[in-house]
Amino acid sequence: MTMNREELEAEVMDLLQHSELRMTPQRRAIVRQILTIPGHFGADDLVTAIDQTQEEASRATIYRLIPALVELGILREVEHGYDHSHYEVVSDPAHHEHLICQRCGKVIEFVCPAIEGAIIGVCREHNFHHHQHGLEITGLCRECQKEIDSQHLSAS
Amino acid sequence: MTMNREELEAEVMDLLQHSELRMTPQRRAIVRQILTIPGHFGADDLVTAIDQTQEEASRATIYRLIPALVELGILREVEHGYDHSHYEVVSDPAHHEHLICQRCGKVIEFVCPAIEGAIIGVCREHNFHHHQHGLEITGLCRECQKEIDSQHLSAS
DNA sequence: TCACCAACTGAGACTCAGTCTCATTTAGTA
DNA sequence: TACTAAATGAGACTGAGTCTCAGTTGGTGA
Numbered sequence: 001m002t003m004n005r006e007e008l009e010a011e012v013m014d015l016l017q018h019s020e021l022r023m024t025p026q027r028r029a030i031v032r033q034i035l036t037i038p039g040h041f042g043a044d045d046l047v048t049a050i051d052q053t054q055e056e057a058s059r060a061t062i063y064r065l066i067p068a069l070v071e072l073g074i075l076r077e078v079e080h081g082y083d084h085s086h087y088e089v090v091s092d093p094a095h096h097e098h099l100i101c102q103r104c105g106k107v108i109e110f111v112c113p114a115i116e117g118a119i120i121g122v123c124r125e126h127n128f129h130h131h132q133h134g135l136e137i138t139g140l141c142r143e144c145q146k147e148i149d150s151q152h153l154s155a156s
Numbered sequence: 157m158t159m160n161r162e163e164l165e166a167e168v169m170d171l172l173q174h175s176e177l178r179m180t181p182q183r184r185a186i187v188r189q190i191l192t193i194p195g196h197f198g199a200d201d202l203v204t205a206i207d208q209t210q211e212e213a214s215r216a217t218i219y220r221l222i223p224a225l226v227e228l229g230i231l232r233e234v235e236h237g238y239d240h241s242h243y244e245v246v247s248d249p250a251h252h253e254h255l256i257c258q259r260c261g262k263v264i265e266f267v268c269p270a271i272e273g274a275i276i277g278v279c280r281e282h283n284f285h286h287h288q289h290g291l292e293i294t295g296l297c298r299e300c301q302k303e304i305d306s307q308h309l310s311a312s
Numbered sequence: 313t314c315a316c317c318a319a320c321t322g323a324g325a326c327t328c329a330g331t332c333t334c335a336t337t338t339a340g341t342a
Numbered sequence: 343t344a345c346t347a348a349a350t351g352a353g354a355c356t357g358a359g360t361c362t363c364a365g366t367t368g369g370t371g372a
Contacts, residue, residue: 022339022348044329058351085329099284099319108282114274119293122268128255131295137275139287178319178368200358214322219359241358 008036008091012074019072029055030065031074040078040086040107078134097134101141103148108141164245165191168230176227185211186221187230196234196242196263214254234290257297259304264297 012031017023021149033049034041043066047059066087069075075087097115099108116134123130134148140148168187169229189205190197197205199222203215222243225231231243234254253271255264271291279286296304 020348024349026337026350042329056351060331060352061350064349097278099279099282101284102287104251108284110278110282112274112278115271116278118268118270118274119291121270122253123293123295125254125263126255126266127298127301128257128264128291128293129296129301133291133293135275135289135291137279137284137286137289139279140285142283145285146285180320180368182321187364198358212322213319216323217321220320 005035008089015072015074022074024056025055026061028052028063029057030062031069032088034069034075040088042086067081076132087106095133098136099141100136100138101139103140103143103144106141106143171228171230175224178226181211182217183221185209186218187225189233190225190245196244198242201235229264230311232288251289252293256292256294256296258301259296262297262299269275 009032013023013028015028016031026077029050030046033053037049038046046062046066050057050062051104051154066075067079070087072079073090076090078086078088081136085088095116096109096111099110100106101108119130124129165188168191169179169184172183172187177183183207183310186202189202189209189211193201199219202218202222203282206213206218222231226233226243232246234242250298251272252265252267255266256262257264275286275289278284
């Protein structure tokens with residue numbers, strides 16, 4: 001399902017069209033806006049982003065559409081840990097996990113088959129019907145480690 | 157570090173005493189209250205719990221103490237996924253992960269060395285300084301699966 | 313034992329994300 | 343084209359969490 005923006009937009013609009021949701025200018029605008037945001041975004045980022053364009057969709061409409069898009073599998077909820085709900089576009093069905101830098105907030109995505117396998121095993125063991133999962137590792141990215149080290153050196 | 161409530165309370169009070177934090181009646185009350193709550197709790201649960209006791213500590217004081225206790229390693233932040241910040245007492249240093257039932261909200265804790273190992277490997281690979289992590293698997297617990305199945309059967 | 317002061321406290325105003333209501337508008341259909 | 347259920351916007355509301363500030367107090371040094 002790797003595709004460019006236009007193809008993705010067409011795909012998403014098609015999904016919406018064929019769901020029980022009505023196509024409205026607001027919804028089109030929200031979807032278009034979502035697809036221009038690289039990486040993760042919060043619901044309120046979207047409100048701000050749409051405020052800044054000519055497109056119009058109110059806060060309530062945006063908040064109403066997000067769960068519907070999650071339901072349709074267009075968006076995926078990402079637990080950002082230190083912040084409110086965040087979402088990402090499901091353009092690649094391979095599930096990935098996140099490394100989050102506590103200092104600069106950078107999010108590094110990675111895929112780990114070993115972790116996926118272990119999760120399946122745990123769920124089987126507990127008779128748990130696995131729906132989705134999120135692994136977030138917080139700490140310091142390479143760049144922030146370097147910066148902190150150099151600050152310590154210059155301070156001493 | 158497995159111990160009973162009294163020992164744990166003594167240990168925590170000792171930690172507080174030897175930190176740069178002052179011992180106040182409010183802080184003692186908050187810590188005592190935290191130790192009576194089994195499992196996870198939200199900051200606001202604590203506010204409510206303390207409201208219901210003779211002990212007194214204001215909302216602001218409680219919210220101020222929580223990060224300090226996390227900093228001291230007495231509490232650990234747990235991402236509950238569908239809700240606001242939740243915490244748990246670090247009485248057992250072995251890190252555990254969570255299975256969360258989307259239907260009844262039950263949280264099942266588990267320890268998985270395979271996952272821990274994979275995380276260490278990923279961090280090394282990305283030159284990421286691992287501080288902490290949280291894995292949350294959402295889905296349906298055994299009981300809820302059974303209930304849903306029986307509802308389906310009786311409906312058809 | 314006392315005096316001092318930095319740390320702590322409570323009350324309540326504030327902020328911000330998210331939800332709800334309700335009158336109005338509109339997409340899709342028949 | 344007319345109808346109606348779904349969608350919309352404005353803005354009030356809710357609830358978690360933060361901030362401010364005047365008053366209080368724990369712990370230390372004399």
